[in-house]
Amino acid sequence: MKTKQRTLLGLLVLVLLLGGALALLTRQNQKAEQAASEAAQGTIPLSSFAADDLTEIVVTYNGETNTLHSADGGWTLAEDPAYHLDETSCNTMRTALAALNAKRQLTEEPGEDYGFTADSLIVTVTAAGETNTFTFGAENAATGDIYLKKAGDDALYTVVGTKASCFEVRKTDLFGAFNPAGLTSSAIEAVTLTKNGETLTPELTTELLSALSSYVTSQTTDGDPAGRKELAAAVVQTADSTKTLTYYEGMDNYYLTVAGDTSLYTVDGSTVQTILAADAAAADS
Incomplete structure:
Protein backbone atom coordinates (compact mmCIF):
# COMPACT_ATOMS: atom_id res chain seq x y z
CA MET A 1 0.00 0.00 0.00
CA LYS A 2 2.80 2.41 0.94
CA THR A 3 4.61 1.53 -2.29
CA LYS A 4 1.54 2.44 -4.35
CA GLN A 5 1.16 5.75 -2.46
CA ARG A 6 4.81 6.61 -3.07
CA THR A 7 4.36 5.80 -6.76
CA LEU A 8 1.28 8.01 -7.03
CA LEU A 9 3.04 10.82 -5.18
CA GLY A 10 6.00 10.55 -7.52
CA LEU A 11 3.70 10.69 -10.54
CA LEU A 12 1.94 13.75 -9.12
CA VAL A 13 5.25 15.54 -8.58
CA LEU A 14 6.28 14.65 -12.13
CA VAL A 15 3.00 16.01 -13.54
CA LEU A 16 3.46 19.24 -11.58
CA LEU A 17 7.02 19.60 -12.83
CA LEU A 18 5.96 18.97 -16.42
CA GLY A 19 3.10 21.47 -16.06
CA GLY A 20 5.46 24.11 -14.72
CA ALA A 21 7.95 23.47 -17.50
CA LEU A 22 5.19 23.72 -20.11
CA ALA A 23 3.92 27.01 -18.63
CA LEU A 24 7.46 28.41 -18.60
CA LEU A 25 8.01 27.36 -22.20
CA THR A 26 4.69 28.93 -23.23
CA ARG A 27 5.63 32.24 -21.58
CA GLN A 28 9.04 32.18 -23.22
CA ASN A 29 7.46 31.53 -26.63
CA GLN A 30 4.98 34.36 -26.10
CA LYS A 31 7.78 36.75 -25.17
CA ALA A 32 9.80 35.64 -28.17
CA GLU A 33 6.82 36.18 -30.49
CA GLN A 34 6.16 39.61 -28.98
CA ALA A 35 9.82 40.59 -29.38
CA ALA A 36 9.80 39.40 -32.99
CA SER A 37 6.63 41.37 -33.69
CA GLU A 38 8.07 44.52 -32.12
CA ALA A 39 11.28 44.11 -34.09
CA ALA A 40 9.30 43.74 -37.32
CA GLN A 41 7.47 47.00 -36.56
CA GLY A 42 10.68 48.82 -35.67
CA THR A 43 12.61 49.60 -32.51
CA ILE A 44 13.63 53.25 -33.04
CA PRO A 45 11.09 55.42 -31.17
CA LEU A 46 9.72 58.40 -33.09
CA SER A 47 6.48 59.08 -31.22
CA SER A 48 5.26 57.71 -27.90
CA PHE A 49 2.48 58.89 -25.62
CA ALA A 50 -0.51 57.72 -23.61
CA ALA A 51 -3.70 57.61 -25.68
CA ASP A 52 -5.53 59.96 -23.31
CA ASP A 53 -2.81 62.61 -23.73
CA LEU A 54 -3.51 63.16 -27.43
CA THR A 55 -5.35 66.38 -28.26
CA GLU A 56 -4.92 66.87 -32.01
CA ILE A 57 -3.98 65.15 -35.27
CA VAL A 58 -3.55 67.19 -38.45
CA VAL A 59 -3.45 65.18 -41.68
CA THR A 60 -2.56 66.64 -45.07
CA TYR A 61 -3.19 64.17 -47.87
CA ASN A 62 -3.48 64.90 -51.59
CA GLY A 63 -3.59 68.61 -50.86
CA GLU A 64 -6.47 68.34 -48.37
CA THR A 65 -5.94 69.10 -44.68
CA ASN A 66 -8.15 67.72 -41.91
CA THR A 67 -7.67 68.66 -38.26
CA LEU A 68 -8.98 66.10 -35.79
CA HIS A 69 -9.53 67.17 -32.19
CA SER A 70 -9.77 64.62 -29.39
CA ALA A 71 -11.54 65.51 -26.14
CA ASP A 72 -13.64 63.66 -23.57
CA GLY A 73 -13.34 60.40 -25.49
CA GLY A 74 -14.76 61.85 -28.72
CA TRP A 75 -13.54 63.35 -31.98
CA THR A 76 -14.45 66.51 -33.91
CA LEU A 77 -13.28 67.91 -37.23
CA ALA A 78 -12.00 71.44 -36.61
CA GLU A 79 -12.76 72.60 -40.15
CA ASP A 80 -16.35 71.32 -39.91
CA PRO A 81 -17.41 70.61 -36.29
CA ALA A 82 -20.88 69.34 -37.26
CA TYR A 83 -19.39 66.64 -39.50
CA HIS A 84 -19.98 63.13 -38.16
CA LEU A 85 -16.61 61.36 -37.89
CA ASP A 86 -15.86 57.66 -37.98
CA GLU A 87 -14.52 57.07 -34.46
CA THR A 88 -12.75 53.86 -35.49
CA SER A 89 -10.67 55.62 -38.16
CA CYS A 90 -9.66 58.35 -35.73
CA ASN A 91 -8.79 55.86 -32.99
CA THR A 92 -6.65 53.87 -35.45
CA MET A 93 -4.62 57.00 -36.21
CA ARG A 94 -4.14 57.66 -32.52
CA THR A 95 -2.95 54.10 -31.92
CA ALA A 96 -0.48 54.32 -34.81
CA LEU A 97 1.04 57.55 -33.47
CA ALA A 98 1.05 56.50 -29.82
CA ALA A 99 3.79 53.96 -30.58
CA LEU A 100 5.40 54.99 -33.87
CA ASN A 101 8.77 53.30 -34.32
CA ALA A 102 11.18 53.31 -37.23
CA LYS A 103 12.94 50.21 -38.54
CA ARG A 104 16.07 51.95 -39.78
CA GLN A 105 17.81 55.31 -39.42
CA LEU A 106 19.64 56.46 -42.54
CA THR A 107 21.57 59.40 -43.93
CA GLU A 108 20.18 60.91 -47.09
CA GLU A 109 22.43 60.34 -50.08
CA PRO A 110 22.86 63.26 -52.51
CA GLY A 111 20.93 62.77 -55.73
CA GLU A 112 18.69 60.04 -54.31
CA ASP A 113 14.93 60.46 -54.62
CA TYR A 114 13.09 59.43 -51.46
CA GLY A 115 9.68 60.59 -52.67
CA PHE A 116 9.30 63.73 -50.60
CA THR A 117 7.28 66.24 -52.64
CA ALA A 118 4.81 69.07 -52.15
CA ASP A 119 2.04 66.44 -52.25
CA SER A 120 3.56 64.16 -49.60
CA LEU A 121 1.45 62.81 -46.76
CA ILE A 122 2.13 64.98 -43.68
CA VAL A 123 0.90 64.11 -40.19
CA THR A 124 1.24 66.41 -37.17
CA VAL A 125 0.34 65.09 -33.74
CA THR A 126 0.01 66.98 -30.46
CA ALA A 127 0.00 65.00 -27.22
CA ALA A 128 0.88 65.99 -23.66
CA GLY A 129 1.78 69.47 -24.92
CA GLU A 130 4.37 68.15 -27.40
CA THR A 131 3.97 68.47 -31.17
CA ASN A 132 5.70 66.30 -33.78
CA THR A 133 5.38 66.39 -37.56
CA PHE A 134 6.07 63.43 -39.84
CA THR A 135 6.38 63.49 -43.62
CA PHE A 136 5.96 60.20 -45.48
CA GLY A 137 7.87 59.61 -48.69
CA ALA A 138 8.11 56.85 -51.26
CA GLU A 139 8.13 53.11 -50.72
CA ASN A 140 11.43 51.27 -50.82
CA ALA A 141 10.94 48.82 -53.67
CA ALA A 142 13.23 46.22 -52.11
CA THR A 143 11.82 46.13 -48.55
CA GLY A 144 8.31 47.56 -48.92
CA ASP A 145 9.07 50.04 -46.12
CA ILE A 146 8.30 53.76 -46.43
CA TYR A 147 10.75 56.62 -46.04
CA LEU A 148 9.87 59.11 -43.34
CA LYS A 149 11.19 62.41 -42.00
CA LYS A 150 10.56 63.90 -38.59
CA ALA A 151 10.53 67.68 -38.33
CA GLY A 152 13.58 68.98 -36.49
CA ASP A 153 15.52 65.75 -37.09
CA ASP A 154 18.10 65.53 -39.88
CA ALA A 155 17.94 61.75 -40.09
CA LEU A 156 16.01 59.74 -42.67
CA TYR A 157 13.95 56.86 -41.36
CA THR A 158 12.09 53.88 -42.74
CA VAL A 159 8.85 52.58 -41.25
CA VAL A 160 6.62 49.60 -42.00
CA GLY A 161 4.63 50.26 -45.16
CA THR A 162 1.26 49.92 -43.43
CA LYS A 163 2.05 52.79 -41.03
CA ALA A 164 0.94 55.37 -43.60
CA SER A 165 -2.27 53.70 -44.77
CA CYS A 166 -4.52 54.82 -41.91
CA PHE A 167 -3.64 58.47 -42.65
CA GLU A 168 -4.28 58.29 -46.40
CA VAL A 169 -7.84 59.55 -46.07
CA ARG A 170 -9.87 62.49 -47.27
CA LYS A 171 -12.78 64.12 -45.48
CA THR A 172 -15.28 61.84 -47.22
CA ASP A 173 -13.32 58.81 -46.01
CA LEU A 174 -13.60 60.06 -42.42
CA PHE A 175 -17.40 60.07 -42.42
CA GLY A 176 -19.00 57.76 -39.89
CA ALA A 177 -22.34 56.27 -40.95
CA PHE A 178 -25.19 56.93 -38.49
CA ASN A 179 -28.90 57.65 -38.27
CA PRO A 180 -29.22 61.45 -38.04
CA ALA A 181 -32.76 61.31 -36.65
CA GLY A 182 -31.62 58.98 -33.89
CA LEU A 183 -34.41 56.54 -34.64
CA THR A 184 -34.56 52.83 -33.86
Whole structure:
Protein backbone atom coordinates (compact mmCIF):
# COMPACT_ATOMS: atom_id res chain seq x y z
CA MET A 1 0.00 0.00 0.00
CA LYS A 2 2.80 2.41 0.94
CA THR A 3 4.61 1.53 -2.29
CA LYS A 4 1.54 2.44 -4.35
CA GLN A 5 1.16 5.75 -2.46
CA ARG A 6 4.81 6.61 -3.07
CA THR A 7 4.36 5.80 -6.76
CA LEU A 8 1.28 8.01 -7.03
CA LEU A 9 3.04 10.82 -5.18
CA GLY A 10 6.00 10.55 -7.52
CA LEU A 11 3.70 10.69 -10.54
CA LEU A 12 1.94 13.75 -9.12
CA VAL A 13 5.25 15.54 -8.58
CA LEU A 14 6.28 14.65 -12.13
CA VAL A 15 3.00 16.01 -13.54
CA LEU A 16 3.46 19.24 -11.58
CA LEU A 17 7.02 19.60 -12.83
CA LEU A 18 5.96 18.97 -16.42
CA GLY A 19 3.10 21.47 -16.06
CA GLY A 20 5.46 24.11 -14.72
CA ALA A 21 7.95 23.47 -17.50
CA LEU A 22 5.19 23.72 -20.11
CA ALA A 23 3.92 27.01 -18.63
CA LEU A 24 7.46 28.41 -18.60
CA LEU A 25 8.01 27.36 -22.20
CA THR A 26 4.69 28.93 -23.23
CA ARG A 27 5.63 32.24 -21.58
CA GLN A 28 9.04 32.18 -23.22
CA ASN A 29 7.46 31.53 -26.63
CA GLN A 30 4.98 34.36 -26.10
CA LYS A 31 7.78 36.75 -25.17
CA ALA A 32 9.80 35.64 -28.17
CA GLU A 33 6.82 36.18 -30.49
CA GLN A 34 6.16 39.61 -28.98
CA ALA A 35 9.82 40.59 -29.38
CA ALA A 36 9.80 39.40 -32.99
CA SER A 37 6.63 41.37 -33.69
CA GLU A 38 8.07 44.52 -32.12
CA ALA A 39 11.28 44.11 -34.09
CA ALA A 40 9.30 43.74 -37.32
CA GLN A 41 7.47 47.00 -36.56
CA GLY A 42 10.68 48.82 -35.67
CA THR A 43 12.61 49.60 -32.51
CA ILE A 44 13.63 53.25 -33.04
CA PRO A 45 11.09 55.42 -31.17
CA LEU A 46 9.72 58.40 -33.09
CA SER A 47 6.48 59.08 -31.22
CA SER A 48 5.26 57.71 -27.90
CA PHE A 49 2.48 58.89 -25.62
CA ALA A 50 -0.51 57.72 -23.61
CA ALA A 51 -3.70 57.61 -25.68
CA ASP A 52 -5.53 59.96 -23.31
CA ASP A 53 -2.81 62.61 -23.73
CA LEU A 54 -3.51 63.16 -27.43
CA THR A 55 -5.35 66.38 -28.26
CA GLU A 56 -4.92 66.87 -32.01
CA ILE A 57 -3.98 65.15 -35.27
CA VAL A 58 -3.55 67.19 -38.45
CA VAL A 59 -3.45 65.18 -41.68
CA THR A 60 -2.56 66.64 -45.07
CA TYR A 61 -3.19 64.17 -47.87
CA ASN A 62 -3.48 64.90 -51.59
CA GLY A 63 -3.59 68.61 -50.86
CA GLU A 64 -6.47 68.34 -48.37
CA THR A 65 -5.94 69.10 -44.68
CA ASN A 66 -8.15 67.72 -41.91
CA THR A 67 -7.67 68.66 -38.26
CA LEU A 68 -8.98 66.10 -35.79
CA HIS A 69 -9.53 67.17 -32.19
CA SER A 70 -9.77 64.62 -29.39
CA ALA A 71 -11.54 65.51 -26.14
CA ASP A 72 -13.64 63.66 -23.57
CA GLY A 73 -13.34 60.40 -25.49
CA GLY A 74 -14.76 61.85 -28.72
CA TRP A 75 -13.54 63.35 -31.98
CA THR A 76 -14.45 66.51 -33.91
CA LEU A 77 -13.28 67.91 -37.23
CA ALA A 78 -12.00 71.44 -36.61
CA GLU A 79 -12.76 72.60 -40.15
CA ASP A 80 -16.35 71.32 -39.91
CA PRO A 81 -17.41 70.61 -36.29
CA ALA A 82 -20.88 69.34 -37.26
CA TYR A 83 -19.39 66.64 -39.50
CA HIS A 84 -19.98 63.13 -38.16
CA LEU A 85 -16.61 61.36 -37.89
CA ASP A 86 -15.86 57.66 -37.98
CA GLU A 87 -14.52 57.07 -34.46
CA THR A 88 -12.75 53.86 -35.49
CA SER A 89 -10.67 55.62 -38.16
CA CYS A 90 -9.66 58.35 -35.73
CA ASN A 91 -8.79 55.86 -32.99
CA THR A 92 -6.65 53.87 -35.45
CA MET A 93 -4.62 57.00 -36.21
CA ARG A 94 -4.14 57.66 -32.52
CA THR A 95 -2.95 54.10 -31.92
CA ALA A 96 -0.48 54.32 -34.81
CA LEU A 97 1.04 57.55 -33.47
CA ALA A 98 1.05 56.50 -29.82
CA ALA A 99 3.79 53.96 -30.58
CA LEU A 100 5.40 54.99 -33.87
CA ASN A 101 8.77 53.30 -34.32
CA ALA A 102 11.18 53.31 -37.23
CA LYS A 103 12.94 50.21 -38.54
CA ARG A 104 16.07 51.95 -39.78
CA GLN A 105 17.81 55.31 -39.42
CA LEU A 106 19.64 56.46 -42.54
CA THR A 107 21.57 59.40 -43.93
CA GLU A 108 20.18 60.91 -47.09
CA GLU A 109 22.43 60.34 -50.08
CA PRO A 110 22.86 63.26 -52.51
CA GLY A 111 20.93 62.77 -55.73
CA GLU A 112 18.69 60.04 -54.31
CA ASP A 113 14.93 60.46 -54.62
CA TYR A 114 13.09 59.43 -51.46
CA GLY A 115 9.68 60.59 -52.67
CA PHE A 116 9.30 63.73 -50.60
CA THR A 117 7.28 66.24 -52.64
CA ALA A 118 4.81 69.07 -52.15
CA ASP A 119 2.04 66.44 -52.25
CA SER A 120 3.56 64.16 -49.60
CA LEU A 121 1.45 62.81 -46.76
CA ILE A 122 2.13 64.98 -43.68
CA VAL A 123 0.90 64.11 -40.19
CA THR A 124 1.24 66.41 -37.17
CA VAL A 125 0.34 65.09 -33.74
CA THR A 126 0.01 66.98 -30.46
CA ALA A 127 0.00 65.00 -27.22
CA ALA A 128 0.88 65.99 -23.66
CA GLY A 129 1.78 69.47 -24.92
CA GLU A 130 4.37 68.15 -27.40
CA THR A 131 3.97 68.47 -31.17
CA ASN A 132 5.70 66.30 -33.78
CA THR A 133 5.38 66.39 -37.56
CA PHE A 134 6.07 63.43 -39.84
CA THR A 135 6.38 63.49 -43.62
CA PHE A 136 5.96 60.20 -45.48
CA GLY A 137 7.87 59.61 -48.69
CA ALA A 138 8.11 56.85 -51.26
CA GLU A 139 8.13 53.11 -50.72
CA ASN A 140 11.43 51.27 -50.82
CA ALA A 141 10.94 48.82 -53.67
CA ALA A 142 13.23 46.22 -52.11
CA THR A 143 11.82 46.13 -48.55
CA GLY A 144 8.31 47.56 -48.92
CA ASP A 145 9.07 50.04 -46.12
CA ILE A 146 8.30 53.76 -46.43
CA TYR A 147 10.75 56.62 -46.04
CA LEU A 148 9.87 59.11 -43.34
CA LYS A 149 11.19 62.41 -42.00
CA LYS A 150 10.56 63.90 -38.59
CA ALA A 151 10.53 67.68 -38.33
CA GLY A 152 13.58 68.98 -36.49
CA ASP A 153 15.52 65.75 -37.09
CA ASP A 154 18.10 65.53 -39.88
CA ALA A 155 17.94 61.75 -40.09
CA LEU A 156 16.01 59.74 -42.67
CA TYR A 157 13.95 56.86 -41.36
CA THR A 158 12.09 53.88 -42.74
CA VAL A 159 8.85 52.58 -41.25
CA VAL A 160 6.62 49.60 -42.00
CA GLY A 161 4.63 50.26 -45.16
CA THR A 162 1.26 49.92 -43.43
CA LYS A 163 2.05 52.79 -41.03
CA ALA A 164 0.94 55.37 -43.60
CA SER A 165 -2.27 53.70 -44.77
CA CYS A 166 -4.52 54.82 -41.91
CA PHE A 167 -3.64 58.47 -42.65
CA GLU A 168 -4.28 58.29 -46.40
CA VAL A 169 -7.84 59.55 -46.07
CA ARG A 170 -9.87 62.49 -47.27
CA LYS A 171 -12.78 64.12 -45.48
CA THR A 172 -15.28 61.84 -47.22
CA ASP A 173 -13.32 58.81 -46.01
CA LEU A 174 -13.60 60.06 -42.42
CA PHE A 175 -17.40 60.07 -42.42
CA GLY A 176 -19.00 57.76 -39.89
CA ALA A 177 -22.34 56.27 -40.95
CA PHE A 178 -25.19 56.93 -38.49
CA ASN A 179 -28.90 57.65 -38.27
CA PRO A 180 -29.22 61.45 -38.04
CA ALA A 181 -32.76 61.31 -36.65
CA GLY A 182 -31.62 58.98 -33.89
CA LEU A 183 -34.41 56.54 -34.64
CA THR A 184 -34.56 52.83 -33.86
CA SER A 185 -37.16 50.45 -35.27
CA SER A 186 -38.41 49.40 -31.85
CA ALA A 187 -39.02 53.00 -30.72
CA ILE A 188 -41.21 54.08 -33.66
CA GLU A 189 -44.91 54.22 -32.68
CA ALA A 190 -46.53 55.96 -35.65
CA VAL A 191 -45.66 57.33 -39.09
CA THR A 192 -47.46 59.82 -41.33
CA LEU A 193 -46.33 60.14 -44.96
CA THR A 194 -46.93 63.15 -47.17
CA LYS A 195 -46.46 63.08 -50.96
CA ASN A 196 -47.75 65.52 -53.55
CA GLY A 197 -49.91 67.19 -50.91
CA GLU A 198 -51.61 63.92 -49.90
CA THR A 199 -51.20 62.64 -46.33
CA LEU A 200 -51.29 58.90 -45.60
CA THR A 201 -50.83 56.61 -42.60
CA PRO A 202 -48.94 53.47 -43.70
CA GLU A 203 -48.76 50.15 -41.94
CA LEU A 204 -45.66 49.87 -39.72
CA THR A 205 -44.02 47.00 -41.53
CA THR A 206 -40.57 45.71 -40.67
CA GLU A 207 -39.27 47.06 -43.99
CA LEU A 208 -40.62 50.56 -43.35
CA LEU A 209 -39.30 50.69 -39.79
CA SER A 210 -35.86 49.57 -40.98
CA ALA A 211 -35.82 52.19 -43.74
CA LEU A 212 -36.72 55.03 -41.36
CA SER A 213 -33.97 54.00 -38.93
CA SER A 214 -31.32 53.20 -41.58
CA TYR A 215 -27.93 54.89 -41.68
CA VAL A 216 -26.96 57.67 -44.09
CA THR A 217 -23.88 57.28 -46.28
CA SER A 218 -22.50 60.83 -46.46
CA GLN A 219 -23.08 64.30 -45.06
CA THR A 220 -22.92 67.89 -46.27
CA THR A 221 -23.22 70.27 -43.35
CA ASP A 222 -25.35 73.34 -44.06
CA GLY A 223 -26.48 71.52 -47.20
CA ASP A 224 -29.28 73.00 -49.32
CA PRO A 225 -31.74 70.55 -50.90
CA ALA A 226 -32.76 73.18 -53.47
CA GLY A 227 -32.66 71.88 -57.00
CA ARG A 228 -33.55 68.36 -55.94
CA LYS A 229 -37.01 66.85 -56.36
CA GLU A 230 -38.88 66.28 -53.09
CA LEU A 231 -40.31 62.76 -53.07
CA ALA A 232 -41.92 62.32 -49.67
CA ALA A 233 -41.89 63.54 -46.09
CA ALA A 234 -42.30 61.26 -43.09
CA VAL A 235 -43.39 62.45 -39.66
CA VAL A 236 -42.19 59.80 -37.23
CA GLN A 237 -43.45 59.62 -33.67
CA THR A 238 -41.77 57.90 -30.74
CA ALA A 239 -42.64 58.03 -27.05
CA ASP A 240 -40.13 60.85 -26.58
CA SER A 241 -40.15 62.91 -29.78
CA THR A 242 -41.50 63.67 -33.23
CA LYS A 243 -39.08 63.72 -36.18
CA THR A 244 -39.72 64.95 -39.69
CA LEU A 245 -37.66 63.29 -42.43
CA THR A 246 -37.84 64.58 -46.01
CA TYR A 247 -36.51 62.55 -48.93
CA TYR A 248 -35.27 63.97 -52.24
CA GLU A 249 -34.05 62.75 -55.61
CA GLY A 250 -31.02 64.37 -57.24
CA MET A 251 -29.17 63.84 -60.48
CA ASP A 252 -27.04 61.01 -59.09
CA ASN A 253 -28.23 60.21 -55.55
CA TYR A 254 -31.09 60.23 -53.09
CA TYR A 255 -30.99 62.65 -50.18
CA LEU A 256 -32.47 63.21 -46.73
CA THR A 257 -33.00 66.17 -44.46
CA VAL A 258 -34.11 66.03 -40.83
CA ALA A 259 -36.08 68.97 -39.42
CA GLY A 260 -33.90 71.00 -37.06
CA ASP A 261 -30.68 69.70 -38.67
CA THR A 262 -29.02 71.86 -41.34
CA SER A 263 -27.14 68.96 -42.94
CA LEU A 264 -28.02 67.29 -46.22
CA TYR A 265 -27.47 63.53 -46.12
CA THR A 266 -27.07 60.93 -48.85
CA VAL A 267 -29.19 57.80 -48.44
CA ASP A 268 -29.30 54.48 -50.22
CA GLY A 269 -31.78 54.20 -53.05
CA SER A 270 -33.39 51.11 -51.54
CA THR A 271 -34.26 53.14 -48.44
CA VAL A 272 -36.16 55.70 -50.46
CA GLN A 273 -37.87 53.03 -52.55
CA THR A 274 -39.11 51.36 -49.37
CA ILE A 275 -40.54 54.67 -48.15
CA LEU A 276 -42.28 55.25 -51.49
CA ALA A 277 -43.61 51.69 -51.57
CA ALA A 278 -45.13 52.15 -48.12
CA ASP A 279 -46.67 55.39 -49.38
CA ALA A 280 -48.18 53.58 -52.36
CA ALA A 281 -49.49 50.75 -50.20
CA ALA A 282 -51.20 53.23 -47.89
CA ALA A 283 -52.73 55.05 -50.86
CA ASP A 284 -54.20 51.79 -52.18
CA SER A 285 -55.72 50.78 -48.83
